[in-house]
Amino acid sequence: MSLHWFPGHMHKALKEIKESLNQVDILIEVLDARIPYSSENPEIARIRGDKPCLKVLNKFDLADPDITAQWQAHLESERGVTTLTTSNGNPANSKQIIQLIRSACAQKAASVKSINAMITGIPNVGKSTLINILAERTIAKTGNEPAITKSQQRINLGSGIVLYDTPGVLWPKIENPNSIYRLAASGAVKNTAMEYDDVGFYAADYLIKAYPQLMKERFKLEELPDTELAFLEAAAKKRGALMSGGRVNLHKICEVLLNELQSGKLGRISLETPAMVAEEKIEMAEAAAKKIADKARRKQKFKDGSLTPEKQDRKEKRTEKREAQSKRMKQGR
Numbered sequence: 054m055s056l057h058w059f060p061g062h063m064h065k066a067l068k069e070i071k072e073s074l075n076q077v078d079i080l081i082e083v084l085d086a087r088i089p090y091s092s093e094n095p096e097i098a099r100i101r102g103d104k105p106c107l108k109v110l111n112k113f114d115l116a117d118p119d120i121t122a123q124w125q126a127h128l129e130s131e132r133g134v135t136t137l138t139t140s141n142g143n144p145a146n147s148k149q150i151i152q153l154i155r156s157a158c159a160q161k162a163a164s165v166k167s168i169n170a171m172i173t174g175i176p177n178v179g180k181s182t183l184i185n186i187l188a189e190r191t192i193a194k195t196g197n198e199p200a201i202t203k204s205q206q207r208i209n210l211g212s213g214i215v216l217y218d219t220p221g222v223l224w225p226k227i228e229n230p231n232s233i234y235r236l237a238a239s240g241a242v243k244n245t246a247m248e249y250d251d252v253g254f255y256a257a258d259y260l261i262k263a264y265p266q267l268m269k270e271r272f273k274l275e276e277l278p279d280t281e282l283a284f285l286e287a288a289a290k291k292r293g294a295l296m297s298g299g300r301v302n303l304h305k306i307c308e309v310l311l312n313e314l315q316s317g318k319l320g321r322i323s324l325e326t327p328a329m330v331a332e333e334k335i336e337m338a339e340a341a342a343k344k345i346a347d348k349a350r351r352k353q354k355f356k357d358g359s360l361t362p363e364k365q366d367r368k369e370k371r372t373e374k375r376e377a378q379s380k381r382m383k384q385g386r
């Protein structure tokens with residue numbers, strides 16, 4: 054599945070983020086705690102330079118806490134960034150962000166009137182919700198679908214901190230194909246821009262392997278089927294997702310599965326672990342190396358092919374003919 058969802062406003066938003074970056078003292082990248090790797094924007098990592106960066110793992114209430122702890126350790130030790138888990142149901146916890154901003158910018162705070170903090174993140178991850186929590190009032194528009202915030206908004210917290218809310222952005226080329234499915238499964242992509250069935254099958258395959266007990270209980274299955282198709286068929290029968298004639302409605306059950314995953318009804322689920330991602334990175338590097346080797350092989354084959362004895366023979370004859378012709382011309386002069 055490829056993702057064709059990089060609407061015009063995101064292009065503009067990414068450009069604006071880059072442009073206002075030099076007025077910003079600290080970047081707060083809001084990640085989805087269920088997919089900290091897939092929701093991290095490589096463009097932001099590239100442009101941020103050595104500006105302090107705080108990674109907030111939001112929607113922690115929906116993520117698997119053990120896996121989130123693994124991600125925090127990974128991000129802090131390997132990437133040297135400060136992390137914090139947040140969720141909209143725990144405002145007191147989110148307010149720690151203010152302290153973290155102050156301590157990361159302590160030197161700067163002494164010399165300027167206010168600290169500028171920019172909040173970035175993928176669509177629908179909860180940036181505006183978080184800003185409302187920090188501002189203690191509804192100041193930024195929120196909603197359960199991607200692309201609610203359409204332009205940058207400056208919010209003065211009134212305590213020496215100014216926040217910039219930004220529209221959610223994805224990036225034009227998502228390298229890891231698994232990330233596309235996980236972003237879609239988590240709700241970062243508009244429903245109209247994705248194939249429910251593809252994403253549903255991907256999620257089903259992952260869920261029966263990673264969370265077999267949760268799936269068995271949620272769909273009241275005696276035995277958990279070992280393929281995603283068999284699981285979706287069994288779940289569809291249990292939920293009455295059937296078409297006329299009693300055939301299973303796979304589209305409907307994929308929709309149900311994704312809705313329940315996104316709303317947390319399936320339980321606290323993370324869609325990727327540091328170990329999974331490390332393996333995928335090796336696979337991606339191998340695939341890239343194979344592509345280069347295949348290209349070199351094709352090029353060599355083409356070169357060799359053009360030097361078959363018959364071709365060589367014809368080439369020599371052509372050269373001889375040309376030389377003879379040029380000799381005749383010179384003699385004729």
Ligand SMILES: Nc1nc2c(ncn2[C@@H]2O[C@H](COP(=O)(O)OP(=O)(O)OP(=O)(O)O)[C@@H](O)[C@H]2O)c(=O)[nH]1
Pocket residue numbers: 111112113114115139140141142174175176177178179180181182183194195196197198199200201202203219220221222317
């Ligand atoms: N379960 C859960 N839902 C959350 C959390 N934070 C935000 N939400 C919900 O996620 C949805 C998106 O929130 P927004 O704050 O509008 O997200 P955003 O990142 O500003 O989205 P865009 O402006 O579209 O990029 C809303 O329905 C929020 O109620 C959280 O911690 N847990």
Ligand SMILES: [Mg+2]
Pocket residue numbers: 180181182194195201202219220221
């Ligand atoms: Mg928003």
